[in-house]
Amino acid sequence: xxxxxxxxxxxxxxxxxxxxxxxxxxxxxxxxxxxxxxxxxxxxxxxxxxxxxxxxxxxxxxxxxxxxxxxxxxxxxxxxxxxxxxxxxxxxxxxxxxxxxxxxxxxxxxxxxxxxxxxxxxxxxxxxxxxxxxxxxxxxxxxxxxxxxxxxxxxxxxxxxxxxxxxxxxxxxxxxxxxxxxxxxxxxxxxxxxxxxxxxxxxxxxxxxxxxxxxxxxxxxxxxxxxxxxxxxxxxxxxxxxxxxxxxxxxxxxxxxxxxxxxxxxxxxxxxxxxxxxxxxxxx
Amino acid sequence: xxxxxxxxxxxxxxxxxxxxxxxxxxxxxxxxxxxxxxxxxxxxxxxxxxxxxxxxxxxxxxxxxxxxxxxxxxxxxxxxxxxxxxxxxxxxxxxxxxxxxxxxxxxxxxxxxxxxxxxxxxxxxxxxxxxxxxxxxxxxxxxxxxxxxxxxxxxxxxxxxxxxxxxxxxxxxxxxxxxxxxxxxxxxxxxxxxxxxxxxxxxxxxxxxxxxxxxxxxxxxxxxxxxxxxxxxxxxxxxxxxxxxxxxxxxxxxxxxxxxxxxxxxx
Numbered sequence: 001x002x003x004x005x006x007x008x009x010x011x012x013x014x015x016x017x018x019x020x021x022x023x024x025x026x027x028x029x030x031x032x033x034x035x036x037x038x039x040x041x042x043x044x045x046x047x048x049x050x051x052x053x054x055x056x057x058x059x060x061x062x063x064x065x066x067x068x069x070x071x072x073x074x075x076x077x078x079x080x081x082x083x084x085x086x087x088x089x090x091x092x093x094x095x096x097x098x099x100x101x102x103x104x105x106x107x108x109x110x111x112x113x114x115x116x117x118x119x120x121x122x123x124x125x126x127x128x129x130x131x132x133x134x135x136x137x138x139x140x141x142x143x144x145x146x147x148x149x150x151x152x153x154x155x156x157x158x159x160x161x162x163x164x165x166x167x168x169x170x171x172x173x174x175x176x177x178x179x180x181x182x183x184x185x186x187x188x189x190x191x192x193x194x195x196x197x198x199x200x201x202x203x204x205x206x207x208x209x210x211x212x213x214x215x216x217x218x219x220x221x222x223x224x225x226x227x228x229x230x231x232x233x234x235x236x237x238x239x240x241x242x243x244x245x246x247x248x249x250x251x252x253x254x255x256x257x258x259x260x261x262x263x264x265x266x267x268x269x270x271x272x273x274x275x276x277x278x279x280x281x282x283x284x
Numbered sequence: 285x286x287x288x289x290x291x292x293x294x295x296x297x298x299x300x301x302x303x304x305x306x307x308x309x310x311x312x313x314x315x316x317x318x319x320x321x322x323x324x325x326x327x328x329x330x331x332x333x334x335x336x337x338x339x340x341x342x343x344x345x346x347x348x349x350x351x352x353x354x355x356x357x358x359x360x361x362x363x364x365x366x367x368x369x370x371x372x373x374x375x376x377x378x379x380x381x382x383x384x385x386x387x388x389x390x391x392x393x394x395x396x397x398x399x400x401x402x403x404x405x406x407x408x409x410x411x412x413x414x415x416x417x418x419x420x421x422x423x424x425x426x427x428x429x430x431x432x433x434x435x436x437x438x439x440x441x442x443x444x445x446x447x448x449x450x451x452x453x454x455x456x457x458x459x460x461x462x463x464x465x466x467x468x469x470x471x472x473x474x475x476x477x478x479x480x481x482x483x484x485x486x487x488x489x490x491x492x493x494x495x496x497x498x499x500x501x502x503x504x505x506x507x508x509x510x511x512x513x514x515x516x517x518x519x520x521x522x523x524x525x526x527x528x529x530x531x532x533x534x535x536x537x538x539x540x541x542x543x544x545x546x547x548x549x550x551x
Binding site for chain 2 (some may be wrong): 037039040051053054061062071191193197198201204210211216
């Protein structure tokens, strides 16, 4: 018995320009889609700002008790860490993305498979467009509020700015890949809530959102950086922004992020291939 | 009155049976809900590996505030947490159906999706509160025992008021998204730490202006028998009952105004 593939043949792109223009168009549509959710953006900003205040006060109280520096951060650096984290939360989109899982549940995912572009690439392009929008309207406002109310650390080295942008880009890709995998579990489980909860719990802790991972013992810090994608989600761009370490280490952090981005995207394509092979579209 | 109550109980009972019939999902939700809250507890514990005291309080004392805040919040979340879906009810037009029935609007909405799965969180919160009390060396007196029971309950009533008041925003602003979270979840986080951690207008606004200081901090101080570093008298711990009542009255006014101004989404 011959195998019937679930997907149509994907276009072999004649050249890079063609591929770039296609993914560029998808990214632009992702940008436009999120630019229409204006009320929701304002609501999220208010919430991020509120949590920014709460976390900054707690961090400042810690440094106030501990002395001048703590775990390699000064007070201003910890305040900067908090506000960059609140801003990036909406950029990397740690929580609240279940588009793919919903499409798997409803069976709509079948139209994604019929498109002449690989689903992972297509979703990634749209996500990068969304992230570009979020960088302007979700990242900058909390930073401005934080800088106005508190004394937060702003980068002193010029080289930090390009490094930070590269690190954010990689963080978005790593986070996208994690979200894609969490969502893709719906191919097998249909009810992906258990996996989603596991992600909710681990991503905030291991990403360094609630407290810097450097607050943990050294062995745990090393394990997190090298053994999990967690710190690549938020801790890396946050540490680069507040210049916790020298330039060499900052570049090294980007190297770690690059490793996780490549590895996880590869896992996404493998999972996608497996899923397509076993998938049965539900319904009539 | 008795008849109305019976209808609500039936509605809630039907909800419970419906949710429990998806067995694996229900138990996963129940367990998962308890785990997710663990992130906050872990944060407190990790912070105390870095410093011996935070805002002048040791870990055992902070855990009393934390446990009290969490117990109050999870109880409120269990009973009225689903009002968060207000914007969905408005957008989908579900609210129109509710308005024409001969029962109260708010109780109907609350009975539409009772969060039995959130029982896990309540159990977890109550265990943390109980453990924190036993670790904190509390000089027990009859009045402290009463306060240990009354404080989480009045805190729960207080958070219920905030859930309802903030959900009312959806009447005017359908896509209010997570705006309410700033005061509900934000309020929980605020009150999980001693208010001496915060300062300036931020502390004044949230602790006294919006009343969050009376959920865990002042009752917690009264339980612990510690004088307030900010200089306020210890009987303020009992103020949590009064503050909860005021919050309920304000929330009820906001809610009624909202219902009166509701116009269907028109689609």
